[in-house]
Amino acid sequence: MDAEQLRECGHKMVDFIADYYKDIENFPVLSQVQPGYLRELLPDSAPVHPESLQDVLDDVQSKILPGVTHWQSPEFFAYFPSNSSVAGFLGEMLSAAINMVGFSWITSPAATELEMIVLDWLAKSLKLPDEFLSSGQGGGVIQGTASEAVLVVLLAARDKALRRVGKDTIGKLVAYSSDQTHSALQKACKIGGIHAENCRVLKTDSSTDYALSPESLSEAISRDIASGLIPFFMCATVGTTSSTTVDPLPALGKISSVSFLAESSNGLWFHIDAAYAGSACICPEFRHYIDGVEEANSFNMNAHKWFLTNFDCSALWVKDRSALIQSLSTNPEFLKNKASQGNSVVDYKDWQIPLGRRFRSLKLWMVLRLYGLENLQAYIRNHIELARKFEELVKLDSRFEVAAPRRFSLVCFRLLPNPNNEEFGNELNHELLEAVNSTGKLFISHTVLSNKYVLRFAVGAPLTEERHVVAAWKTLQETASDLLRNS
Numbered sequence: 001m002d003a004e005q006l007r008e009c010g011h012k013m014v015d016f017i018a019d020y021y022k023d024i025e026n027f028p029v030l031s032q033v034q035p036g037y038l039r040e041l042l043p044d045s046a047p048v049h050p051e052s053l054q055d056v057l058d059d060v061q062s063k064i065l066p067g068v069t070h071w072q073s074p075e076f077f078a079y080f081p082s083n084s085s086v087a088g089f090l091g092e093m094l095s096a097a098i099n100m101v102g103f104s105w106i107t108s109p110a111a112t113e114l115e116m117i118v119l120d121w122l123a124k125s126l127k128l129p130d131e132f133l134s135s136g137q138g139g140g141v142i143q144g145t146a147s148e149a150v151l152v153v154l155l156a157a158r159d160k161a162l163r164r165v166g167k168d169t170i171g172k173l174v175a176y177s178s179d180q181t182h183s184a185l186q187k188a189c190k191i192g193g194i195h196a197e198n199c200r201v202l203k204t205d206s207s208t209d210y211a212l213s214p215e216s217l218s219e220a221i222s223r224d225i226a227s228g229l230i231p232f233f234m235c236a237t238v239g240t241t242s243s244t245t246v247d248p249l250p251a252l253g254k255i256s257s258v259s260f261l262a263e264s265s266n267g268l269w270f271h272i273d274a275a276y277a278g279s280a281c282i283c284p285e286f287r288h289y290i291d292g293v294e295e296a297n298s299f300n301m302n303a304h305k306w307f308l309t310n311f312d313c314s315a316l317w318v319k320d321r322s323a324l325i326q327s328l329s330t331n332p333e334f335l336k337n338k339a340s341q342g343n344s345v346v347d348y349k350d351w352q353i354p355l356g357r358r359f360r361s362l363k364l365w366m367v368l369r370l371y372g373l374e375n376l377q378a379y380i381r382n383h384i385e386l387a388r389k390f391e392e393l394v395k396l397d398s399r400f401e402v403a404a405p406r407r408f409s410l411v412c413f414r415l416l417p418n419p420n421n422e423e424f425g426n427e428l429n430h431e432l433l434e435a436v437n438s439t440g441k442l443f444i445s446h447t448v449l450s451n452k453y454v455l456r457f458a459v460g461a462p463l464t465e466e467r468h469v470v471a472a473w474k475t476l477q478e479t480a481s482d483l484l485r486n487s
């Protein structure tokens with residue numbers, strides 16, 4: 001590493017990136033390339049002799065960027081957002097510069113201690129109960145994704161249950177969720193050895209806005225207990241992926257706290273997945289969406305979605321860190337050290353799947369310090385207001401309907417079909433999605449609710465302004481007119 005070479009190349013790279021952001025609106029939002037396009041453009045093997053940075057950047061411009069879907073484009077309205085920001089970017093740079101591997105406290109005390117402090121800060125901004133703070137038996141940890149977060153808590157819950165009822169009863173353990181819960185839970189159950197037939201996916205419908213009904217949870221639990229099964233885990237969602245519904249946490253929490261294991265005074269492990277909507281709960285007016293979190297064993301939100309923190313940064317809090325540690329700790333000779341042996345420090349390797357871990361708290365710390373909670377709240381409110389405006393525009397056009405209640409910054413909507421041909425409605429909306437996305441002017445995604453194909457318009461890219469929302473709606477209307485004319 002030559003510091004002067006880094007300075008020179010680093011400046012060049014920052015210029016390249018700043019220009020990328022300046023021009024970002026000129027790219028088609030959704031990449032329009034065909035599968036395999038890049039093989040045609042790049043050589044078959046690595047170069048033997050070094051090439052210049054300028055040559056590489058030229059290739060990025062002409063060969064890589066056409067194959068990029070521009071998540072930071074102000075016209076990106078698909079899935080959920082994945083924010084970048086100046087603060088997040090600077091934190092990533094610093095993390096890449098220090099490039100330590102912070103699996104144990106001793107490997108970089110600042111990395112572990114900053115992560116504990118910053119997650120305490122964020123927990124306090126969300127007004128999480130004190131039991132989630134690192135000063136007690138709990139604490140926060142940065143995972144790569146919400147999928148890893150639910151996996152590690154499921155493993156902790158599984159092992160906690162098995163310690164009580166015996167290892168050979170794993171085939172009896174039952175996990176509960178709704179049909180709106182993210183598929184990450186199914187993957188976690190698969191990895192965790194929970195039998196597929198013991199993963200209860202409880203049905204929801206439009207009568208509860210697709211929220212998990214406490215009655216159906218209670219009934220499922222009673223049925224399972226009557227058949228000799230052992231309920232051990234329940235996942236509720238605040239801001240479901242399809243339509244941002246919010247499960248009724250207080251009622252679900254009450255059910256989960258009842259004892260189902262004969263040998264225990266504890267009930268189900270109650271996990272809350274607030275991957276997307278958790279960010280909104282730093283605003284006092286949206287905090288009520290996580291009322292009931294007091295009952296939860298663990299809570300997760302992705303700072304990399306809607307909190308200006310570059311991917312990846314998924315914040316997970318648990319009330320009982322020892323449950324995680326009992327499931328995930330290893331203690332090989334080559335990692336032993338005085339601090340760990342003395343039990344006076346946190347070794348985050350014992351709270352996650354991999355050993356190695358990056359200095360991710362730096363970027364979250366930078367985001368919190370360089371923007372402050374006041375600006376972060378204003379940022380969230382602005383997106384929610386833009387989504388409200390989009391919803392108004394949809395309501396003003398009688399050819400469309402809003403397909404689910406809007407709570408945060410996602411609008412679910414659809415072009416209304418001929419009332420006698422609902423099948424055609426699904427096809428029509430699918431065609432509309434393909435047609436608008438192929439214009440390159442915006443990118444939206446879809447879901448299915450009550451067997452209906454529904455379009456999802458998720459506001460949340462940092463560069464999105466009202467003019468982008470209005471322009472996107474105009475493209476949608478014009479494309480719909482063309483489709484209806486030709487259908």
Ligand code: PLP
Nearest residue numbers: 145146147182239240241273275
């Ligand atoms: N949970 C919810 C509610 C989500 O919306 C998503 C992704 O959008 C996930 C979990 C999975 O997120 P990740 O990619 O961080 O695993």
